[in-house]
Amino acid sequence: MEEDILDLYKDPNTEEENNSSDEDGGLYEHLHITVDKKQEPLRIDKFLLLHRQNSTRNKISQSCRAGNVVVNGTPVKQNYKVKPGDEISILLAHPPRENVIIPEDIPINIVYEDDDLVVVDKAAGMVVHPGFGNWSGTLVNALAFHFEKNGQKSDLDRVGLVHRIDKDTSGLLVIAKTEYALSFLARQFFERTTKRLYWAFVWGNIEEEEGTVRGHIGRHLKNRMQMAVYEDGSHGKHAVTHYKVLERFRYMTWIQCKLETGRTHQIRAHMKHIGHTLFNDERYEGHTILRGVNLPKYKQFVQNVFNILPRHALHAHTLGFVHPTTKKEMYFESPMPDDMTKAVEKWRNYLENNG
Template structure:
């Protein structure tokens, strides 16, 4: 069976809205669990948190409310008390895929660092990290599987992901111990992750923290929005610091306290400063500056050079899974990012 977290965390997955009109015949069974005969009464959501590793209780509760989880073939509430011999099923629109059997493909990888336990890759833009809906091949994971097979090693999955057009460092475990140790650090948010982002406008404060639950926009599930009242979505915290002010745009450093889908992109948009070039979040519109033809041509030229969101996963810090010593890795900004940054620096200097 597949790991439920692969489906629930996928960018193309459902938001588990209870009002979604899903046909049961289109669902695929991912888990069927027979409750032990000696089991004391226990809440369904609590039971699944224990049985399905790495899936949060909030996400499971949404799945139960969306009737993707049933007990004895009946829809129930998250607080439903399970009894001995109950049958719990988890059915999702995605077909069952064994993520441990990702097909190997000879995809070029930019290896940043490697030892017997971990592999760090400097991911380029325009590369999906992991197989998912409509992208079952041609991903970074497919390339990693091929690379590890050359060493006679199995694939233990990716410890985390980056958006398709986000560049930067991504760590991959090379054995079971590394997978578990890294997984715990990501789960407990003790991994130090630093991103550089070029955003529209003049960020008012030199540093700050953005807090706000992130949920999928009801009109387009590919886009995340901030729910300030916390009525839905997942708790998310981003710390930012201004590195360079360029009048029309600002270079900021972002540190993730949590790691949610599109977290920096959605949080900076919420702050009023969408990432430069980030089309889904309004970053391909001129947010700051004149409408004179010279300026419009300059901005369009920057978009042509950097046809994606200006976001780079610059550094990773964590306890090494072998001996728990702290290790820190830092990468350079990619050429498209640095070129656009240099152009903005020259533009504000001479205009």
């Protein structure tokens, strides 16, 4: 399980010091933020959730109740609304772990960039942000190098992840370069006004041309590496996924997914729940070959496709949002990556010859 960000690394959007505050309690400042002049009123728990990647609302609420969240020198409750110019600090009893984002010369596909944001088409296999077990080789390390190379040193500590995709998911991400852009874009994700479509290959032949999966998503009660669906709402958070069939391969289906909510592993968990696990999704048993298929050398064929596509078949295909400064709508499309394209071609050829 991931540890809270407050204990692991320096936030890229803040200034952080390792000094004990004073003798009273020996508290250490883990976070210091000066609220942007353009910031709209927002509850401090929601504000900090945007600025503390990997943190949780519960952890932030606990810090507020303990009196460890201080605004302009005074502890505040979690419903306090931040205002432009507020000085926010988080004080904890142990010294923070020192971790600076180290620029690394890693190739990345930047499809758009201006003074406010960067849109990246992430390759499968790349972790998005440094964290427990992945302190280097991430997208953020690569962006830090890109900013430095282009004389944007002032932006090295202002990389703001608005959203994330899994390590083995490919496709589009938007990264904010200022605190204002981060808040503006994050609000669109929170209010579900962004335009995002995913492409996925799933096992089996989905009967309907399109449909909707509803069910709370939360941590699996036995397998803590998985998320599970709880239709009765007993665990997890409300989640809705809309899907549409794009092409059928008899024993595998290419679908398009639109998320009404944005829960961890939402597509992966929802599709497994309805019996159509993502193709080659090892964590959710999608690397098990579909049984009951009577075709020549079928198992060997699927294994060959696994070799071509050695990860779960999920791609963030489109991304649309309103620009924080121009207020104009922006829309991006990412073509299907080579591994998924080759897998499709191989399925088509196999069925044409063995249909």
